[in-house]
Amino acid sequence: MPGLEDLYREIILDHYRNPRNRGELACPPARRAEGFNPLCGDEIVVYLVVDAEGRVSDVKIGGQGCSISQSSASMMSAAVKGRTLDEVRALNRAFKALMTIHESRLEGDEGDGSGTDTPVPDPAVDLGDLAALQGVVRFPVRIKCATLAWNTLTNGLEELAQPA
Amino acid sequence: MATLSPAPHLAPRLDVLDARRVRAEFPIFERCRHLPLIYLDSAASSQKPRAVIEAMAGYYETCHANVHRGVYGLAEEATGRYEQARAAVARFIGAPSAREVVFTKNATEALNLVAFSWGRANLRPGDVVVLTEMEHHANLVPWLMLAEQVGVELRYLGITDDGHLDLSGLDAALDGAKVVALTAMSNVLGTLNPVRRVADAAHVAGAVVVVDASQYVPHLPTDVSALGADFLAFTGHKMLGPTGIGVLWGREAVLESTPPFLGGGEMIRDVRLDGFTPNELPWKFEAGTPPIAEAVGLAAAVRVLEGIGMEMVRAHEIALTSYALRTLDARFGADLVVHGPRASAERGGVLSFSFKDLHPHDIAQVLDQSGICVRAGHHCAKPLLRRLGVSATSRASWYVYNDESDIDALAQGLVACSELFCL
C-alpha cells in the first residue's frame, strides 16, 4: 500500500495551508470558470485575465475542497501566472501526462506507449512544484481532485478561444 | 442441515453483547495486512459472518436448481429453501404473512417498485407526495421522476437544527396527501424518526405510508404493524446478508392493489398473445429467476441476528454511540461537530461529523492508513447535506462486531489527521 507521504508531500501541504492567489477578480476584464467534482463536492473557481499579448497577467482561485484539489489549484495558479497561453497549454498537457501515465501503469499497462493515445511528458516543460502531485496517481480516487483545477482552467481557456 | 439451524455460538444471552466473540465469526477480520481492519462503514454495507457465507456456498454445493419450475426433487428443494427464506424474513419483521414479503434486488428497487407500480396506478397529476429533507436518494429520485412523469406534487418535512424531523408543518403537509414516504432512520444523521406518529397522522389524512427501513431493520427490533407502515423497504447487505437482495414488505391489501413492476417469467399465471394474468402475491412482483442463493444467505443473516437478539444489538449500539459521543467530545471539544441528535437513545449507530476545517476526503485517506474505514462524501443525501450547509461529511458507523477499541482507534486516527495538516 502506498504511504501517505507519497500523497501529502510537504510542498502540497504548504500550498494547502497557504494557498497562493486566493480570491476573486472583477469580471470583466477577468474570465470566470467554475469546476465541480460531483463525487466529493469539491468546487473550484478560476478567475483569469489574459492581456493583449496573450499572457496570463492575473489569476485568482476560489472555491473549496480537499487538500489535493486546493493545493493543486494553488500550484496551478502560481505556475500559469505570467505565462503565455501556449505555455499554459503545454503545462496542462504535461500535468495531465503526469496523471495519466501513472494511471495506466497502475492498471498494469506497462507498454511503451506507442500506438496508444497516452500522453507523453514533454521533457522541455518544467512542472516545478506541480511535480509533487505525482504521488496522487497511486490513489486513483484522488486523481479527479488533482485535475479539477486544470480542467476548470482548460474550460475557461476554451471559452476564451471562442469569438466573443 | 447446519445452515438452517440458528447459530447458538453467537447467542450467549448475557446482558451485553460480546463484540469480540461476534467478530470472530466474521472471516474478513482475519484479512491480515500489516494492520487490523477497523471497519466503521456498516451503514454503507455490513460485513458477512461465516454462517452467511457458508449457507450460500452450501446451497450452491448441495441443492441449486431454478425455483418454482422443475418437478424434480432438486428443484423442489431449492424452491423450499427460497420460500423458507421468505418465511424467515417475514418472522424477523413481524409480517403477518410471508405473502407480504417480496424479494427485490435491493432497497432501491423496492422503493422504485412502490413509486412506479403503486404510484402510477394510484396517483394522478396534482396528487401530493410528502417526503422528508433527510431522505436517501433512493427514496427521493423515484418520486422526483414520478413528479416529472405523472405531475404529482412533492412536499417536504424539514429538519430542526438538532437533526430531528420538524413535525410543525406535518398537518399542513398532509392536507390532501396520497403518500408519505420517509426514512425510519437517517443514514447521515442517525436520527430515528417517529414513524408511528407520522403514519397515524398520514392514515387519518388518507395517505399510504412508505417506510425506508434500510438503516432500521438491521439495527432495531422491527414490527411492521407497530410501525404503522403500508410499505417497508430494506436491503440485505446492510444486515449481515449478501448483496443482490432486498425486501419490499407491503400490507396484503395494498400489494393486491399494486400492479406488477417488471414483466417476465415467474410473475405471471397465464400469458396469451393478447395479454397476461399476473401471478398471486408475492410472486407477481418477482419477474425472472430471483436471487435464490442470496435469499438463503439473507435467511442465514436473519438467524444470526436473531441468535444475538435484536434488543441486544440495539443496546450494544446505544452503548457504543454514547461512548463515541463522550470520547470525541472529551478529545476534540468544539473542533469536532457531530451532525444529528446528541442523545444516543434518539439515534442509531451512525455518526456524521465535521472535524476542524479538514475535508472528509483527507480524513478518510489518513484514517485508511491506520486500517480505519470511514465514509467521506454526501452519503447519497445531497438535499440533506445542503440543509446542513456542508458539501461532504465524514461518517463512522458501527454494528455487532465493533467495540470501544474501534472508537478509540478512530479518535487516535483523528489526532493523526490533525497533526498531519497542522490545523
Ligand SMILES: Cc1ncc(COP(=O)(O)O)c(C=O)c1O
Ligand atoms: C436510508 C437508505 N435508503 C436506501 C439505501 C439504498 O440501499 P441499496 O443501495 O442497497 O438499495 C441506503 C443505503 O445506501 C440507505 O442508507
